[in-house]
Amino acid sequence: MADEPSKNVSGGADGGGVGTRFESSDPDTRAAAVVDALGERYWQKAYGGRDAVPCLVRTILSQNTSDTASQPAFDALLARYDDESDLAATLAAADHDELADTIAGAGLYNQKARSIIRAAEEIVADFGDAAAFDRFVREGDADEVRDRLLDMRGVGPKTADCVLLFAGGQDGVFPVDTHVHRIARRMGLAPPTADHEEVRAALEESVPGEKCGFGHTAMIQFGREYCTARKPACLDGPEACPLSDLCDRVGVSPETGEVVDPAETGSS
Known part of the structure; x- marks a missing residue:
């Protein structure tokens, strides 16, 4: 192997x-x-074991592009916004144009910036912070978690399933x-x-x-x-x-x- x-x-x-x-x-x-x-x-x-918010963001950035393009965009996003505070709150408050410029290498950057900000806003509004969202993804019923992720604009089936798998560690995904x-x-x-x-x-x-x-x-x-x-x-x-x-x-x-x-x- x-x-x-x-x-x-x-x-x-x-x-x-x-x-x-x-x-x-x-x-x-x-x-x-x-x-x-x-x-x-x-x-x-x-x-399993990834933090749910970075996993969600990373998968949104991977949509319709290669890992070669999306990974540097993700690294740039973390370098600018992941300052050890709550990443969901930081991204929810991010300026769209600044975020879009940061992730430009991933393609469809205006659309992806909107999706990331909206998802972060929903996480903050519905769960309070990234840690609570982590617990929901890891401990919640898989179907319920998937449905909630799919309710987020810009999150499709593959993105939802990657969060369930890589962050939630859910079997059968x-x-x-x-x-x-x-x-x-x-x-x-x-x-x-x-x-x-x-x-x-x-x-x-x-x-x-x-x-x-x-x-x-x-x-x-x-x-x-x-x-x-x-x-x-x-x-x-x-x-x-x-x-x-x-x-x-x-x-x-x-x-x-x-x-x-x-x-x-x-x-x-």
């Missing part, structure tokens, strides 16, 4: 959570077998980003036309709850290294992909080299 990279979607060794090992024998579903195989190739980790959405449908773990929420439901139903966290991060790593959007490794032959025997290759034709979104295949 590989060591966790220092920089990845989970934040590496400093991103919270604890390295661990899970049983991989006799998976009940193909999705569970895929996650077990990913766990053998990459890292297995029980997530499998956030779906573009990599997970593509791979799950391409492999046949979810219907070809499934949207992000339908993919999430399929994976959370099929993968043991304690394995959903590392399944999410490892599947993203796999998408970056092997199952890319335009040139998946299987185009070079089944031996080029370590998960070939578990994959339906929906939308991928090694014979012709054609790669399309699974939804365009007409499969049901």
Whole structure:
């Protein structure tokens, strides 16, 4: 099993959570077998432990951009606003233009600055401070926490699920980003036309709850290294992909080299 990279979607060794090992024998579903195989190739980790407000902000900044762009923006935000006082209160009182300028490298900075300020305002109004919001995310009912996060403007399903996973340490949470959405449908773990929420439901139903966290991060790593959007490794032959025997290759034709979104295949 590989060591966790220092920089990845989970934040590496400093991103919270604890390295661990899970049983991989006799998976009940193909999705569970895929996650077990990913766990053998990459890292297995029980997530949780991040502070909820920085986790929420970090995930908002990651929307529609790469880690390469969003991480420096997050670092700049913390350098300017995280002065050991209450981060939620500080961001709720932040000047929009100043915040937007600080996070400009993350793209869509005006929109993201508005989302961050509004979320911080709601946290202060509804919970009082960042510490109380932390307790709600870590100790509250997962469905209730998710619904409250989704009520915040600018917070979508992936953002809410990342907060539940990385800050709350909630079992059974499998956030779906573009990599997970593509791979799950391409492999046949979810219907070809499934949207992000339908993919999430399929994976959370099929993968043991304690394995959903590392399944999410490892599947993203796999998408970056092997199952890319335009040139998946299987185009070079089944031996080029370590998960070939578990994959339906929906939308991928090694014979012709054609790669399309699974939804365009007409499969049901």
